[in-house]
Amino acid sequence: MRQTPDNIWLEILENLDDTARQDVYLRQVIPLSITSDALRIAVPSVYTHDRIERRFRTAIQSVLATLIGAQCMLIITVDESVSDIPEQVENPESEINQQVETGLNRNYVFDRFVVGSSNRICHATALMVSENPGREYNPLFIYGGVGLGKTHLLHAIGNRISANYPEKKVLYVTSETFMNEYVESIMKRTSAEGFRVKYRRADMLLIDDIQFLQRKEGTQEEFFNTFNDLYLNSNQIVMTSDRSPDTLENLEERLKSRFEWGMVSKIEMPEYETRLGILRQKCEDQGLDNMSDDVLSYVAEIVTTNIRELEGMLVRLIAQSTILKEELNVDFARQVLNDVASPALIPQRKTATAKGIQTVVSEYFGVDAAELVSEKRTKELVLPRQIAMYLCREMTQMSFANIAQAFNKQNHTTIIHACTRTEELIKKDNETREMIDVLMAQLR
Numbered sequence: 001m002r003q004t005p006d007n008i009w010l011e012i013l014e015n016l017d018d019t020a021r022q023d024v025y026l027r028q029v030i031p032l033s034i035t036s037d038a039l040r041i042a043v044p045s046v047y048t049h050d051r052i053e054r055r056f057r058t059a060i061q062s063v064l065a066t067l068i069g070a071q072c073m074l075i076i077t078v079d080e081s082v083s084d085i086p087e088q089v090e091n092p093e094s095e096i097n098q099q100v101e102t103g104l105n106r107n108y109v110f111d112r113f114v115v116g117s118s119n120r121i122c123h124a125t126a127l128m129v130s131e132n133p134g135r136e137y138n139p140l141f142i143y144g145g146v147g148l149g150k151t152h153l154l155h156a157i158g159n160r161i162s163a164n165y166p167e168k169k170v171l172y173v174t175s176e177t178f179m180n181e182y183v184e185s186i187m188k189r190t191s192a193e194g195f196r197v198k199y200r201r202a203d204m205l206l207i208d209d210i211q212f213l214q215r216k217e218g219t220q221e222e223f224f225n226t227f228n229d230l231y232l233n234s235n236q237i238v239m240t241s242d243r244s245p246d247t248l249e250n251l252e253e254r255l256k257s258r259f260e261w262g263m264v265s266k267i268e269m270p271e272y273e274t275r276l277g278i279l280r281q282k283c284e285d286q287g288l289d290n291m292s293d294d295v296l297s298y299v300a301e302i303v304t305t306n307i308r309e310l311e312g313m314l315v316r317l318i319a320q321s322t323i324l325k326e327e328l329n330v331d332f333a334r335q336v337l338n339d340v341a342s343p344a345l346i347p348q349r350k351t352a353t354a355k356g357i358q359t360v361v362s363e364y365f366g367v368d369a370a371e372l373v374s375e376k377r378t379k380e381l382v383l384p385r386q387i388a389m390y391l392c393r394e395m396t397q398m399s400f401a402n403i404a405q406a407f408n409k410q411n412h413t414t415i416i417h418a419c420t421r422t423e424e425l426i427k428k429d430n431e432t433r434e435m436i437d438v439l440m441a442q443l444r
């Protein structure tokens with residue numbers, strides 16, 4: 001099994017945000033070696049070294065912690081000969097310029113996008129748009145949860161257009177970049193014209209994560225004008241968002257309604273077969289041809305919420321098996337995934353019982369198990385009760401109605417409320433997440 005420093009570095013880049021990914025300095029990095037204690041990289045100058053230290057160390061370190069383990073340190077060395085490595089010199093300028101100009105990531109293409117029932121319509125509309133830009137489906141609005149392939153599709157459209165119509169100016173940006181450049185253009189009068197030209201002369205604008213414009217009134221105004229210009233000239237606009245246009249908040253009505261003029265397409269989490277297909281595709285992308293199908297099936301079964309997480313698991317397994325020199329089989333996979341991943345973030349095998357959950361939770365919080373299922377609504381009981389309900393949903397096969405019964409509730413809306421609330425807490429509060437981790441670990 002092959003897990004090179006290059007692969008680890010690519011995975012780290014993947015996990016940084018788009019602005020970082022496009023950073024010219026990060027692109028100069030040459031990964032040297034990887035062990036369980038250190039990732040060594042070389043950079044061509046002290047300046048690059050300092051810049052990476054200052055701006056990216058924390059983010060890189062945190063990706064390393066999930067991929068390899070918290071003990072793994074990033075070690076950056078300066079080696080001036082790095083910039084002379086033939087591969088890099090081949091055509092460094094044009095490579096970088098092209099990336100900056102279009103913003104496109106060439107790895108995200110249609111050929112590497114696995115189609116299943118969860119994304120079939122989205123994929124078809126994206127293809128249609130890239131065959132016939134500005135005609136049908138303008139604007140195209142793709143929405144769905146985190147890590148489901150929106151950004152991949154957006155780049156795929158751009159890459160296809162660039163290949164089929166090399167003369168067309170394609171521009172990919174996140175709406176955050178759009179805002180930053182807009183703000184800069186106001187502050188420096190000299191760049192105002194450059195900003196307009198850049199965005200309004202694009203033949204195709206691919207704008208990612210449009211939900212970021214919520215509450216940014218000034219940028220919304222500018223985007224509105226850009227949108228109108230492009231639209232009136234029949235230039236294609238494609239947007240992505242983590243939610244549908246009608247549920248975007250603090251966004252001008254006239255923008256929302258424009259978002260719905262063309263086609264609005266939802267992308268969902270793929271079912272098991274597609275998840276397995278995606279894992280096989282990722283192995284192929286990386287030239288891993290001897291990956292055991294059992295391991296892939298196991299990962300596809302375990303990770304059900306997010307494709308980025310799905311890929312992350314795979315990389316993590318390969319990294320660990322290389323570093324620990326262990327064969328990568330299902331047993332090893334199970335062991336690693338239990339050790340490394342936060343159980344609150346991976347779906348659980350549903351083997352717990354409501355009684356077991358109530359006992360563990362009441363012991364943890366020092367409350368009486370009988371009171372957990374009583375009518376009493378005192379403060380010390382509310383949170384433990386909600387968490388117990390959530391755990392029932394996650395760790396048992398019970399339906400909402402069954403869970404309601406187990407807690408002596410007439411109505412299962414209480415349970416739905418408890419689950420949503422706990423999910424929110426897990427997302428934004430580390431302490432709650434750790435607590436759920438501990439409880440889940442006990443229940444397993």
Ligand code: ADP
Nearest residue numbers: 112113114146147148149150151152278307308
């Ligand atoms: P989003 O923008 O929706 O948060 P991304 O497009 O960044 O998600 O996707 C996360 C990762 O999952 C990327 O590495 C992407 O290549 C991969 N991915 C998502 N959907 C698919 C798919 N259908 N086929 C292959 N890879 C996919």
Ligand code: MG
Nearest residue numbers: 150151152208
């Ligand atoms: Mg995205």
